[in-house]
Amino acid sequence: MFIRFILLLVVVVVVLWLLKRLFADDPETEQVESPEAKKSEDMRQCKFCGTHVPESLVVISNDQPYCSQDHADRDKT
Numbered sequence: 001m002f003i004r005f006i007l008l009l010v011v012v013v014v015v016l017w018l019l020k021r022l023f024a025d026d027p028e029t030e031q032v033e034s035p036e037a038k039k040s041e042d043m044r045q046c047k048f049c050g051t052h053v054p055e056s057l058v059v060i061s062n063d064q065p066y067c068s069q070d071h072a073d074r075d076k077t
């Protein structure tokens, strides 16, 4: 009698766990996709100050990445 109660409890827990996973699936996949979309732009490190700058804002001077034209000029001297 006691073993049947334990088996029933295990079955209920497993069913609840499966239902929870089934309903939690949609928001989880959306949460995983959004940080990846943000990471799509590569970050470059300024050679002068070490600040990480998005690829589109990087100033390239002598094939080296800089956060600004100011740092590109300052690194030359």
Ligand SMILES: [Zn+2]
Pocket: 046, 047, 048, 049, 050, 051, 066, 067, 068, 071
């Ligand atoms: Zn810099």
